[in-house]
Amino acid sequence: xxxxxxxxxxxxxxxxxxxxxxxxxxxxxxxxxxxxxxxxxxxxxxxxxxxxxxxxxxxxxxxxxxxxxxxxxxxxxxxxxxxxxxxxxxxxxxxxxxxxxxxxxxxxxxxxxxxxxxxxxxxxxxxxxxxxxxxxxxxxxxxxxxxxxxxxxxxxxxxxxxxxxxxxxxxxxxxxxxxxxxxxxxxxxxxxxxxxxxxxxxxxxxxxxxxxxxxxxxxxxxxxxxxxxxxxxxxxxxxxxxxxxxxxxxxxxxxxxxxxxxxxxxxxxxxxxxxxxxxxxxxxxxxxxxxxxxxxxxxxxxxxxxxxxxxxxxxxxxxxxxxxxxxxxxxxxxxxxxxxxxxxxxxxxxxxxxxxxxxxxxxxxxxxxxxxxxxxxxxxxxxxxxxxxxxxxxxxxxxxxxxxxxxxxxxxxxxxxxxxxxxxxxxxxxxxxxxxxxxxxxxxxxxxxxxxxxxxxxxxxxxxxxxxxxxxxxxxxxxxxxxxxxxxxxxxxxxxxxxxxxxxxxxxxxxxxxxxx
Numbered sequence: 001x002x003x004x005x006x007x008x009x010x011x012x013x014x015x016x017x018x019x020x021x022x023x024x025x026x027x028x029x030x031x032x033x034x035x036x037x038x039x040x041x042x043x044x045x046x047x048x049x050x051x052x053x054x055x056x057x058x059x060x061x062x063x064x065x066x067x068x069x070x071x072x073x074x075x076x077x078x079x080x081x082x083x084x085x086x087x088x089x090x091x092x093x094x095x096x097x098x099x100x101x102x103x104x105x106x107x108x109x110x111x112x113x114x115x116x117x118x119x120x121x122x123x124x125x126x127x128x129x130x131x132x133x134x135x136x137x138x139x140x141x142x143x144x145x146x147x148x149x150x151x152x153x154x155x156x157x158x159x160x161x162x163x164x165x166x167x168x169x170x171x172x173x174x175x176x177x178x179x180x181x182x183x184x185x186x187x188x189x190x191x192x193x194x195x196x197x198x199x200x201x202x203x204x205x206x207x208x209x210x211x212x213x214x215x216x217x218x219x220x221x222x223x224x225x226x227x228x229x230x231x232x233x234x235x236x237x238x239x240x241x242x243x244x245x246x247x248x249x250x251x252x253x254x255x256x257x258x259x260x261x262x263x264x265x266x267x268x269x270x271x272x273x274x275x276x277x278x279x280x281x282x283x284x285x286x287x288x289x290x291x292x293x294x295x296x297x298x299x300x301x302x303x304x305x306x307x308x309x310x311x312x313x314x315x316x317x318x319x320x321x322x323x324x325x326x327x328x329x330x331x332x333x334x335x336x337x338x339x340x341x342x343x344x345x346x347x348x349x350x351x352x353x354x355x356x357x358x359x360x361x362x363x364x365x366x367x368x369x370x371x372x373x374x375x376x377x378x379x380x381x382x383x384x385x386x387x388x389x390x391x392x393x394x395x396x397x398x399x400x401x402x403x404x405x406x407x408x409x410x411x412x413x414x415x416x417x418x419x420x421x422x423x424x425x426x427x428x429x430x431x432x433x434x435x436x437x438x439x440x441x442x443x444x445x446x447x448x449x450x451x452x453x454x455x456x457x458x459x460x461x462x463x464x465x466x467x468x469x470x471x472x473x474x475x476x477x478x479x480x481x482x483x484x485x486x487x488x489x490x491x492x493x494x495x496x497x498x499x500x501x502x503x504x505x506x507x508x509x510x511x512x513x514x515x516x517x
Contacts, residue, residue, distance in 0.1 A: 002500070002508040003040065006105065007032040008292040015108055016504030021119045026293040028123035030104055034253075035289040035298065037098045038145075039073045039491045040498060041508035044109055046148075057115035063152035063161065068106040069144065072098050073492040076139040083254035085311070086246035086327045086394065090138050091254055093304035095167075095330075099177040100125060100300075102147040103163040105508075107181065112152060112161055116183050125299050126160070127338040128179035132330055132388075136174045142492065144168045150178075159183035192341040192379065200378035203275050203353045205263060217266035217273070220316070223259045225252070231316055240318035246327035246394050247315060249308065253285065256305040264317045269371075272356030274313035276305060282345040297343040302352070302382050306372040310354045310389060319359060319366055320391055327394035331367050335388060341381025351375040354387065365392035 005013040007030045012020040030038065048062035056062045080094045081087055104123060107113070113121060144167070151162040160182055167175040191198075201207070205214050222231055232248060235241035249255050257276040267273030287295035311328055313319075320326045343350055354372040361367075368389050374382035491498050497507040 002503065003030065003036075003038060003105075005503070006030045006508075007036055011108075013503045014508065018111075018114065019108070022113065025119040025121075027113065027119060027121050028104075028291045028294045031097065031101060031290045031298070032292055033289045034079060034285065035097060037072050037094070037101050038070050038105065039142075040071050040495070041102075041105060041506060042069045042071065042497055043506060044068050044106070047110065057152075057154050057159075059111040059114045061111045063107070063110045063112040063115065063159075064149055066106060066110045066149045068102055068109065068147050070102040070105065070147070071497075072143045072145070073495075074098075074138050074141050074143055078139075079251070079253060081139060083249060083251035085249055088137055088139065089327070089329060091304055092307055092330055093298070093300035095132070095175055096130065096177075096300040096303065097298065098143055098145065099130065099165050099167055099175055100128070100179060102145040103161070103165060103179065103181060106147050106149060106163070107161050107183075110149060110152075112159055112183060115154060115159055116185070117157055118185060120186060122184045122186060122189065122294060124182050124184060124296075124342065125339055126180045126182050127336070128177050129334055129336045130175065130177045130179075131334040132175055132332050134172075134174045134332065135329070136169050138169070141169050144171075157185050158188070189342060192381065194341045194376075194379040194381045195338070195373075195383060196380050198379070201375075201380060202378070203351050203375065204267065204273060204355070205261060205275060205353075213266055213270075214263060217263040219261055219263050219266075221259065221261045222312075224257050225255065231312055235315050235318065235320065238318070240321040241315060242320075242323075242325060244325045245320070246325070247311065247320065247391075249311075254304065255308065256301060257308055260309055260312055262313050262316050267353075267355035269355050269357040271359065272313060272317060272370075274309040274354040274356075276309040276352050276354075278305070278350040280343065280345065280347045280349060284345075287345055295345055297350075299337070299339045299382065302343070302350070302374045303337060303372075303384055303387075305350070306352055306354050306370075306374070306384055306387055307389065309352060310356075310368065310370055310372075310387060313354065313356070314366075314368060314389070314391060319368060323364065323366060323391050323393055325394045326391050329390040329392050331369075331388035331390040333388055334386060336385040338383045339381065341376060341379060343376045343381075347376050349377055351378075352382075357386075362390075365390055367391075 002014045005011070006015070010020075010023040011027075011029070012018075012023050030036070044066055046065055046067045048065045050060055053060045056064075074090075080091050081089070084091050107123065113123075145165060146168070147163050147165040149161070150164050151160075153160050160180055162180045163178075165177040165179065166173050204210055205219055222228075228248075232241065236243055241247075256278055258278050259276065261275040263273040265272060284297070286297055286301055290296060290298045352372060352374045354370045356368060356370045358369045359366065368391070370387045372382075372384040372387055373380055374384075491509075498509045500507055500509055
């Protein structure tokens with residue numbers, strides 16, 4: 001309940017009166033709707049506080065210290081499983097979001113936003129090293145995130161916050177992230193300089209200095225989704241791809257490219273090259289999710305687009321050859337990324353390039369490692385090092401496929417699986433509330449659609465799962481022409497930590513986090 005307040009309503013109803021100045025601001029919230037990956041916050045420990053003091057950049061809490069434990073109830077039927085190439089694969093971007101989002105709540109809990117000037121401030125991920133420790137089938141699991149503040153410093157009007165995050169299921173870690181975020185005043189991004197000091201440049205295969213390498217590795221271009229069948233059919237016809245496979249992304253929601261270009265044996269490592277591009281659409285679904293009143297494409301989805309282009313390159317170049325009923329998976333190990341800019345609805349085009357650096361056989365599987373870059377209107381703003389994917393043998397029946405771990409099949413999935421309630425009871429504005437509601441005192445912001453016009457009040461929560469048509473909703477939640485959507489993933493039932501809805505008190509439940517979003 002508290003977390004719903006955080007994502008798209010009054011921040012003070014999640015964190016307390018001290019944060020009231022952000023209630024009507026465009027300050028970054030917690031990701032919302034389809035990208036909301038925190039169900040509850042269980043505890044915060046290790047704080048250093050002196051009530052009434054201003055010794056830490058003007059606040060009474062040391063932003064450098066604190067540990068937050070949060071959880072995400074991961075539905076077995078979540079949209080991202082349905083969109084991936086097979087049922088058991090969680091897209092890498094979602095692993096990133098689950099790993100990073102608790103840091104966005106912890107930074108506010110330790111009062112880092114209050115060290116910044118003004119009330120309209122931006123929170124952005126800057127860089128990270130992430131390591132996948134083991135494979136886990138996450139469908140229907142409660143994932144625990146333990147995030148630790150490892151440092152905070154002010155550089156002029158910019159605050160840099162560092163964290164170490166660990167994801168675990170049943171007490172056993174499977175993903176670790178060391179990361180840093182920045183708090184910024186909006187003026188910083190009005191003239192972003194990217195990774196190259198503001199210099200704009202072409203992608204690898206269009207640079208004159210690479211013309212000889214491009215000529216040696218002829219470039220092939222495909223439009224998407226129109227030529228998607230062509231890529232797969234050509235690979236099947238030449239024998240590099242079996243007719244039975246689980247390599248293709250199954251919904252448009254996890255497809256981020258309008259076209260791809262391949263150069264087998266090209267790229268800066270001479271091992272293979274893929275370029276992808278996207279024409280920015282102000283109505284893209286992720287702008288309304290990330291963030292409320294501060295629309296920006298999540299960096300994780302830029303990394304996901306790199307994965308998408310690398311997957312298509314693997315099919316086109318024949319790297320799937322010899323793998324029985326191939327499917328994609330994430331390879332174990334570390335990956336690094338750096339962000340020095342952003343993509344918003346104001347931009348026109350996104351380009352990315354992926355440079356294969358190694359292709360190795362691992363028993364019956366193939367492991368592909370690559371580096372990547374992302375450009376916004378020709379400004380290079382992201383880099384990624386050691387993107388890792390695995391092409392491995394799959395089941396003869398890909399429906400309900402248990403995830404294979406290090407060559408051995410995982411145990412059968414638990415029954416019944418916890419699901420998202422998207423179809424059988426999620427919180428929808430249109431059609432009424434078909435699942436349990438928070439206490440009535442937290443439901444006083446405006447009226448439901450059935451009651452007529454929205455009448456914003458000074459307290460409470462309006463369940464408004466719709467975003468503005470242009471991806472930039474307005475505080476106060478006026479109705480829009482966009483279709484209704486569930487406001488967030490529903491928590492699994494009967495968790496006692498979901499019974500508290502009081503702002504500023506732990507545990508924080510899903511309504512508080514919706515305020516943050």
